[in-house]
Amino acid sequence: MNIAPDPKSMPQATLLSPEANQAAALASATGVLTVDLDAIVANWRKLEKTAVPAECAGVIKANAYGCGAEQVARALSAAGCKTFFVATLDEARVVRGAAPAAAIYVLDGFFQNTGEAYASIDCKPVIGDLNELAEWDVFCRRSGWSGGAAIHIDTGMNRLGMTVTEAQGIIPRITAGDHGITLVMSHLASAELLNNPANARQLTAFREIASLFSGVSKSLANSSGVFLGPQFQFDLARPGAALYGINPTPEADNPMQPVIALKARIVQIRDVERGDSVGYGGTWTARRPTRIAIISAGYADGYFRAASANDGTRGAEVVVAGKRCPIAGRISMDLTAVDVTDLERSAVRRGHWVTLIGDGITVDELAHHFGTIGYEVLTSLGKRYARIYKGGDVTAEPPAAPPAQPAAAST
Numbered sequence: 001m002n003i004a005p006d007p008k009s010m011p012q013a014t015l016l017s018p019e020a021n022q023a024a025a026l027a028s029a030t031g032v033l034t035v036d037l038d039a040i041v042a043n044w045r046k047l048e049k050t051a052v053p054a055e056c057a058g059v060i061k062a063n064a065y066g067c068g069a070e071q072v073a074r075a076l077s078a079a080g081c082k083t084f085f086v087a088t089l090d091e092a093r094v095v096r097g098a099a100p101a102a103a104i105y106v107l108d109g110f111f112q113n114t115g116e117a118y119a120s121i122d123c124k125p126v127i128g129d130l131n132e133l134a135e136w137d138v139f140c141r142r143s144g145w146s147g148g149a150a151i152h153i154d155t156g157m158n159r160l161g162m163t164v165t166e167a168q169g170i171i172p173r174i175t176a177g178d179h180g181i182t183l184v185m186s187h188l189a190s191a192e193l194l195n196n197p198a199n200a201r202q203l204t205a206f207r208e209i210a211s212l213f214s215g216v217s218k219s220l221a222n223s224s225g226v227f228l229g230p231q232f233q234f235d236l237a238r239p240g241a242a243l244y245g246i247n248p249t250p251e252a253d254n255p256m257q258p259v260i261a262l263k264a265r266i267v268q269i270r271d272v273e274r275g276d277s278v279g280y281g282g283t284w285t286a287r288r289p290t291r292i293a294i295i296s297a298g299y300a301d302g303y304f305r306a307a308s309a310n311d312g313t314r315g316a317e318v319v320v321a322g323k324r325c326p327i328a329g330r331i332s333m334d335l336t337a338v339d340v341t342d343l344e345r346s347a348v349r350r351g352h353w354v355t356l357i358g359d360g361i362t363v364d365e366l367a368h369h370f371g372t373i374g375y376e377v378l379t380s381l382g383k384r385y386a387r388i389y390k391g392g393d394v395t396a397e398p399p400a401a402p403p404a405q406p407a408a409a410s411t
């Protein structure tokens, strides 16, 4: 640590090296979320190779599935990703700041009076309705804006997108040229199930209608769609979840690298007697003299209460001192009790870090305990965690320089 000449006149931050600042932030943190940007980039490269010769975009809606849209956009841009998808204009604004040259598509589409915002950010609405298209056309005609838009066609999911018949009505415009449509796309409803017949039906429907959009780039596959075979790739793949380590092929091993690690601290350790209950409602009873570690994460941090352990139902597990330990009782707002009876007493200390995600505990495993999918685990990650970004192209970022694992995090 470098001590500046006159420490009393210096603000605290300038006294400390970035590493020391980081250490100070970590000392007060009760939870640390580490996002491995190199792993996200490696996952993107793998998806890109699988989708080739199609281009591979990055879907970074919902703050890049909770991983940080700004950091992810910057890292993926540096890796060569040229197209991003977000859900909202506010998200597009964040991505534009991090990826000045990228094409950005906004999935929720165009609303009246948002034209100026689209033009100022230079992003493109994904249009799924003929009235919406007409409103967009009015804006473009009046303003002279020609930034382009995507057409979303519904091929069976019945969520967003115009019908195939409605899309056919646009074909004369495509044939006439100068149409302002830069992408035609549809979305798969069941891509994670290899043999679901809906995939082939949607593929056929999309192939037929999209072929009429001659000269327009075409896109169908999400993460799981990338693994359905070459016929699903078209010109542009749109993976999201797989970038962040969620298994896009749940019927087989996960081809992606894990991206996040989540640690919390032991706040207190207590011994309870056989027959004592632990936590709200007393729903978990000690069957032996039991040592309990109370850790600093709960449902307010996105550690869902559904993963609680009660008499007769096992809950989630956390890794303490290198060993998996079961949760005891109900998960509360800020705290969770863990049964550490099987560990050496000396291996478990107040202040030690334990692992909620990582060290073999995957997002998908936790999702199973939460009664949901990995997507919801990631997008629910709490706001109280200190965030550490590893790797990627984050050197240009002013605050919170990444480095170093939390000193005590490995124990």
Ligand SMILES: *Cc1c(COP(=O)(O)O)cnc(C)c1O
Pocket (backbone or CB within 6 Å): 059, 061, 107, 186, 187, 221, 222, 223, 224, 238, 239, 240, 241, 242
């Ligand atoms: C969210 C989304 C994606 C990405 O889906 P993943 O399953 O996360 O890969 C692609 N396309 C559309 C239209 C989406 O809404």
